[in-house]
Amino acid sequence: MKIPIYQPYIDSEELKTVAECIKSGWISSQGPYVKKFAEEFANYLGVKYAIPATSGTTALHLALAAIGIKSGDEVIMPDLTFVASANSVSYVGAKPVLVDVDQKNLTIDPLKIEEKITEKTKAIMVVHLYGQPAQMDKIIKIANKYKLKIIEDAAEALGAEFKGAKVGTIGEVGCFSFYGNKIITTGEGGMVTTNDKKIAENIIFLNNHARANGKSYYFHSEVGFNYRMTALQAAFGLAQMKKIKKILEKKAVGARFYKNKLQKLSDLTLVDSPSWGKSVFWLYTIFCKNEKQRNDLSVYLARAGIETRPVFYPLHLLPPYKEKAGYPVSENLAQGGLSLPSSPLLTISELNYITDKILAFFKKND
């Protein structure tokens, strides 16, 4: 028995759509597939513009460049996130300024943002970590007060909601990832979303080698990028869009199952949707008493054929973003946190098997 941490939901639908794409001859970024995928994605979110990219990381880079973040600027962001959030800030020459996270919700703690704002601060990057929506109303208040832009890293949170609005549609720009283990996948891939026409035009311009409109074909007015998604990826994405509701439903069933079975364990802290929104439980993550217990549980489950993942390293503990201390909540969550198998393909019998093993581990160690 081997249960991976994640398995994408792929079937004959992807095969069919990608085959049609190949037969159409439109395989690079031109033609109908990329446009259609962008349109369907924007419709699903309820946002005006969606611009496909090659990954979540390049989507973030494009988004930051398009809203004018540059060398010397500072961008406020949570200490606990995947490294790509911070790297994208480094790519534009700006500095990630770290803020501790909220113990219960795992996302940036709005109460700790203001003390980190300086004259150089230009934006707040919110990360909806593990599918949990951040406290957007409080963050928007601070952003308005200091005239800061908001970037939403929604790579792990496609379909999550803040007070009825889908995350990724609330700030100036939203970014999504379609890596193999994200909510929907295109193999590798990403998307930038915005309601601002100027920003959307700027993203498209930058993503097209900054080719100046109305000038000769090879006239490029600044340093641009090519992070364009291929039609093959978009065709795959179109097939995935048909399944998104089902994927989210299945993941919600899994999260409920984990909660019901594990909530009686006093050593564990579980995460639930916050009062202000809806989580999509990207990776269902539990928090053990301490690092040792987490590591022991992980080894125990591995022996039973169950793959788990520790929570991300806090950014301030990674060499490129090294700082001494000051993020106790993030550190604590990272030490105890363990993500459980979270694929939409998990069956009830697999969920039973996993949770029975976890219960057995805690009984043995009582």
Ligand SMILES: *Cc1c(COP(=O)(O)O)cnc(C)c1O
């Ligand atoms: C996955 C992820 C990214 C990067 O996405 P890629 O498609 O892998 O480049 C960025 N931020 C967060 C929070 C992620 O989980």
